[in-house]
Amino acid sequence: MFLLKDLPTSETFKKFKADYPDLDIPRTALFLRLLRVGSDLMTILDAYLRPFGLTHGRWITLILLHREDTHRVVPSVLANKQGVKRATMTNLLDRLERDALVRRVACNQDGRSVQVELTKAGKQKLDEIMPGYYRMVKGLFREIESTTIKEMTQVLDELRRGLKGIE
């Protein structure tokens, strides 16, 4: 999905600093690494999901449905929680419904709306996917100490709070 495999070396940074003195080298280095790692993790995730016939988008939708105890949610709520547009959710649900992992049910309260629920096959698909997914995640971070994991999570949360309202 993204961006610049060859991160700048310190020589490259110096060259750019000469041209553009606003450059803050450590912060830009971190910025690029965050983009790079996010991109790499995404690629790994989608590669894991492909054999199950899913993309990360459709997989997340299944998970959001599984989160609900009722297992019934309205598409616009799903779109909000997932962070995609309603139109995108329509596509995701079309495909998931075609694959019989999800079912649309007419809603009695609101004539505009629809409710979506996980089918038995959908739950089964999650049961196939999740254990391997969790083991994969554990494996990706096996080299990193637990305290480091937690510190980093905190910093990222702080960063996310700062980011809110910008995008």
Added chain:
Amino acid sequence: MFLLKDLPTSETFKKFKADYPDLDIPRTALFLRLLRVGSDLMTILDAYLRPFGLTHGRWITLILLHREDTHRVVPSVLANKQGVKRATMTNLLDRLERDALVRRVACNQDGRSVQVELTKAGKQKLDEIMPGYYRMVKGLFREIESTTIKEMTQVLDELRRGLKGIE
């Protein structure tokens, strides 16, 4: 570009842990945050670039050309450094050339190949973009201490080394 706006709460994690005991909560929490932050930063970056008529993909290509002192590179090398397929590079260059930011020049050594160079307008475009970009990056991380920035960069580099060969 990606993924799950509503990260799981600790209740959600507990529910999933009950269903899927392989779940390592701290590592999964970090995994999701890295994806989330990468996605948010990407969105912010593309929003910054849009008024200049660029996407991050085309912008990176310009930067890679600017990195070269000769300012002349072959498309396949660009594709490798950027981490996209040659076919994608063809698209990027088509659009950049249409916008006169880049020029393709026939290569004498190798009849199959082409060389790409930044035009004056391309350099000028970078000069418009980069100072604001660097100030933006500085702003995004203003709340985070310098030592934290450096520690995090190191951890991400360690992580990236571990990721190599997986994707």
Added chain:
DNA sequence: TGACATTAGTTAGCCAGCTAACAATTTAAT
């Protein structure tokens, strides 16, 4: 030298996001 493999760039067509515009319905305001 000649056959075969490899490499460079392109083309064509897929996919999953996006925005904009729409009809149907519900909600709010006077």
Added chain:
DNA sequence: ATTAAATTGTTAGCTGGCTAACTAATGTCA
């Protein structure tokens, strides 16, 4: 009560990645 505004899901069409297949040129090795 009626009109105006907002919301729901969908459709249509754009974008920027991707893979697969192609042509042209170059390298390799019997």
